[in-house]
Amino acid sequence: MENQLDLVKKTSQYIKRSITLKIISVGILILLLLIPASMVKGLIRERQQRRDTVVREISQKWGDSQTITGPFLTVPFKTYYKDDRGKTRFNLKYLHFLPETLDISGDMTPEVRYRSLFEAVLYNTRLTFNGNFKLPPASQLNVEPKNILWNKACLSLGITDMRGIREKIVLAFNGVEYNANPGLKTTDLAGAGVSTLVQPLSAQASNAFSFDLNLNGSEQIDLIPVGETTTVRMTSPWPSPSFNGAFLPVTREVSKEGFTADWKVLHLNRNFPQFWQGSKYKVTPSAFGLELIMTADIYQKSTRLAKYAVMFLVFTFFAFFFSEIINKRRIHPIQYLLVGMAILIFYTLVLSLSEYIPFNLAYILSAGSVTLLVSGYAWAIISNSKFALTIAGILSILYCYLFIVLQLEDYALILGSVGLLVILALVMYVTRKIDWYEVEAVAREDGK
Template sequence: MEPVSTPDQPVSLFDRVNHWIRTSTMLKMAAIGILILVLLIPTEMLQALIRERESTRNEAITEVSAKWGGQQVIGGPVLSVPYEVINKDEKGTEQRQTLFAHFLPDDLQITGKVQPEQRNRGIFVVMLYNTRLTIRGSFHKPSIASLGISPEAMQWDKAFLSLGISDMKGIRDAITFRVNKVPLSAEPGIPSNDLLPSGVSASIPIQPETETLQFESAINLNGSTQLSFLPFGKETHVSLQSPWSTPSFTGSFLPDQRSIDEKGFLASWKVLQFNRNFPQQGVGNFLAKSISGYDELPTFGVKLLLPVDEYQKTMRSAKYGILFLILTFVSFFFVEILDRRRIHPIQYLLVGFAICLFYLLLLSISEHLSFDGAYLIGSGIILALITFYVRYVFQNLRLTALFSVILALLYGFFYSLLQLEDYSLLLGSLGLLLILGVIMYLTRNVNWYKAYDAEGVAV
């Protein structure tokens, strides 16, 4: 109602301004907008906290992996033959330099089983594995004519076979090569790191009459999270089996055949030399000459994923926080308009802080329980807290029940968005369309110029 003036008591300017402040719809909406901007601060702080906890988890994984074995990349075997180059300086003095010619296998077959192990570092789960691989294949007698190397420069008696292993700490048993059925003990390190930065090698003198080298080796290796391979064969065949039921096939090539069920997975790859951009033989680091760099070598393999990454889901949930706040405040505002009940900005702010607290509860509980259980517990606690509070704000049991149902539906709606990753945009768009339609229907008779007055809402 407008302030009423009498001849004896005129309405002051202060009273008119105070009345306008209390009943102005636009001013109230502006105040709500400012409150939402204020609540962005704790929302961003919560997202920073989630990133911090995820970083702590990753540090725990790195710490355990450093002692057990990191992500393993297997490359080779590679046959390397040193050769001598004679150069003359400006004074005519001869300088002898030893370089290496490298030859990749014609056929490379790797089979193995990956046995997963879960370890705990505090409250964090670290995904480890042990793998036993059998590597077989063959080399034909190297041809050096295309390399432009003099046959007399080749030191066939100093040839060696090398196998690349990215993290040597993971080796559990001694590695032995069988070349043409002759056992050769491998030694740590590789005489030339042109192609492989770390691994094991074995001396394998090549006789002039040798036409084919058949090799075989077995590896017992520890690693963490991921196992990858380099496609060094003209034909590279890899077959892996594991009881882990949530694998992710990574790298440049997907498996040709795979089967995944609750008992584990079985996957096999076939990669041809035509599927990569480097030749079968060369001198020095010829791989880097064929591609941009060693880091861009095409690898393929498998990553053992944990069934649920609670931090990823919690972060996705927190990103919806601002939308959740807006929809809750909109519901609060329309209860205020339709029931012509003034709600103080402090009361908006307290409800907003309760909604922000939900994401903190979700983060802390999900570190100990499943994400679904944490979401149910957290939303139930906050729903009960807000229902208890608005019961005294509204002073109306029917409005309290209605508001609580709306809040429960919002929690269910956003939970559905988190579950349906592929259809979240479609579901979100339809949900917002439905919410807007309901708001437009409920406010179709509202006179926004007199929203707080008795005649502002048509009956």
């Protein structure tokens, strides 16, 4: 019985002092801490989804992201057929004509609206449209000229969210002004918009048009290049636009005072012609425009932060592990676990604080708090001020390094890779003279 107790005691001492088993246990703890780390990422996604929901609610009352299609002419024509009784009947189909020239110029006035902790970027834009239609010869239409109802021609403008229209739209066509009415003849080119009957319409006339559009929207605006030559000029005091879509501006100027952007798109740049029947072609893939982005997206930055959680756990745990070897003072797995939880609290602390104060300040306060907490705990369990200062230095370097990576988005990958290589090289340099077999042997002897 006494021999068995001695064996149990020796085994317990070996487990307590074995370096190999300690490395394995630390690795298992890191894997276990990945569970709360993934929960932190889930919390960030949840808050981001909540933000997106609030932004949608604000946008629905003001005006959603807008896509403007047109203007374009829609002309009905008759196609005849015989029914089951042999009687001649007809269906109405539609010809769509796009402008020869289309010039759009406008100003965007942005506005940030707040609800609770969240903010949404809204805008009001005043656009001026000018251009003309050049009708093709009747022989190119593949329709009997007598079946075309030119007196029913409609000038149409597609607008995705009609709630954003702020003023009456007066369309000037061939010198005559028309009040636009809600609704389109067909949804072949756009799902919603305004239109009006126009006359006269002929192949000989210039068919010039002009009108102004006062429109509310949120975050993004897109335009469809329906002109044979489409030119667009947009200006705004917003300092951080994101130009996107099928075409980028040919020239742009962006500064802290705002931006100016010019586009020029030819009909050869897109995949639809100047006229066709029905819904044969889709125009939305050719949309281009801009988005008013918020540069301080705290949820995007928090997500990027959480990706480095494993790195912080590994380097902090290994600092404690080397302290065990150097100071010959054993640290219990529970103490490792508490340190790991403190490291993970940093990410939730940054997220919660950044919803009330600027992100950089939230980052500094969170990093400072966690560094003081972990280094103070290290001093308490090891009773070695040098070790506590070393832990504080390691965490300070890691948090500074991560802060720099966040600021340099374009170089984040290369900076992260080089930084990890440098840290690994330093660890290898510091531990180059440690004889791990001897350390293991000493631990085994101590356990006897």
